[in-house]
Amino acid sequence: MSIAFACILMGLLGLIFGSFIAAVTVRLPRDEDVVVTPSHCMSCGERLKPWQLVPVLSWLVQRGRCAMCGAKVSPRYLLIECGVAAIGVWAALAGFEAGWVFVAATAVMGWQLLLIALIDAENFWLPDELTLPLIATGLIAGAVIARGWPISQILGAVAGFSILWLLAEVYRRVRGREGLGGGDPILFAGAGAWVGWAGLPTVLLWACAAGFSIVLTLLITRRKVEMTQKLPFGTFLAIGIWLTWLYGPFGA
Template structure:
């Protein structure tokens, strides 16, 4: 295979392009707009963007974060998502010794990035994103294992069943929803990637991230209440990514 530096550059550039698509999907999907055929438009004047205005990162910098037609400001979230996706590509290139492992890592990272963004901004885990994550996880795990990935198959079933049971118990005891309907599916999808042995680590990482967010809000003197909504899917996505990269804690 090519030198790691060459692979990292190529996947990093591919990540910037994919990140531009992910940024568009993260806006269109919650609005139920066409995520494939719909043309990219300015959110203010609704004018279609020209090809040179859609070059990842560089167009935003050249235009200084403003629309080329009406001059309205363009959110910095777009360039941040593109850079994050580019970083995932580089990370994937440096994290594997084979094309298969590199591709699997990058694919997982890009899927988790989109899921994390949408849940963080909308408190929503759409099935159209979480269900395919199960399929890609089982396929990637099977190819890497060279056979049926029993660890991941059990992980998918156990992950979904565990959070579904916790959500059911919480609803029975407290009389209200404690977890969104997409969380069990996402946790099951996580198990399809990291296996049942990685599920405790995913939950631990997710809990650490969630507690860190609560602590940060307290340090900034923001109020924290038990009824506050938290994007648990985002925390699970971070936990899944770290567990995939570094393996189950303690093993």
């Protein structure tokens, strides 16, 4: 099987899952059901027909508008679908030589991380419904790849949660206010479940670099940055997990 076929297949799967992920980013913050409720227009509420649910193509054909009421449909749906497809292709390129198990694991992790990153970036919220499954899939992937108990991943999950929970508790006691959200330790546990305990420092370094780049960009564009300004640390952690998984811990 050629790498080109693998890229096409994972890209198509990404488009399919991308449509679902885009819907989740809208419904979950509104506390709407994300599985049973049929897809519908957010403006008129009309149920979408099958031909209106084709990823990317439907949005382009309808010129970014609802076919029933004519309301504008945000291009974020199109961008998310393309982003998820790109992650699928990236997973195929990065893991083709290692085999389909690694390709599938990389894609599943990437799609989960993108959803988590989007939710946190837009809502400053890391719901357990997304972070806990990341731990589970990481441990399962580790067990399948290692063909045995994923000891490093289990230790990583425990260490990841403990480290950020302790940091958050110390910060709260010293400063008298919350410094990290309650979902950050669970997400960092998910990091450990995927990259193992040895990869946790690298995840933090990547996350800090991503956060610093955002702050630097704000300063360069002459926007005011307050010491108390909230930043989506979960989004930065997701970037760190992805890069550490693909390229390994620093110094390894």
